[in-house]
Amino acid sequence: MRRHELLKVLRESKEPISGGQFADLFGVSRQVIVHDIALLRAEGQAIDATTRGYRMASGPIGLRDVFAVRHSPAETETELMALVDLGIVVKEVIVDHPLYGELRGGLELRSRRDVDLFLERLREHGGQLLSVLTGGAHVHTVEAPDAVTLAAGRQALAQLGILDEAEDRG
Secondary structure, X not given: OHHHXXXXXXXXXXXXXXXXXXXXXXXXXXXXXXXXXXXXXXXXXXXXXXXXXXXXXXXXXOEEEEEEXXXXXXXXXXXXXHHHHOOOEEEEEEEEEOOOEEXXXXXXEOXXXXXXXXHHHHHHOOOOOHHXXXXXXXXXXXXXXXXXXXXXXXXXXXXXXXXXXXXXXX
16 A cells, blocks of 8 residues: 555656655655565556655656766766756666676756756765776766767767776767
């Protein structure tokens, strides 16, 4: 019953809802909510986990691609702003950890405001970027309305000197 209600709330919400908010709403722990979300996904529900919380997945806005990059944590804001300014959605970050294998983090960054909020939460929680585990190397799954926009994103990252030419699949 709780998972049914959780799904209903997600479908009706226009904004992401954090695991903590769900936990408060249903009187359970955040870990119970994480488990519920995993079960809903296993049932085929399209739920995105973003830095601001869970939301129902929206369909792709156009084309999906991956950009392999390598840079310092200090260059993160420049990288992300360059992409969202072009109208590219940064869906997730992926690193290939030598011990744990592929690690993914949902981002869903669509605007400068999203990037600012992500970086603010990173600072508030004293967190570290996944890319620190791999010397700055990481991959972003991105979406754009068309191939021209994807090419512009790739070019912008190359001009910034952070596109990892050896690893980029584009």
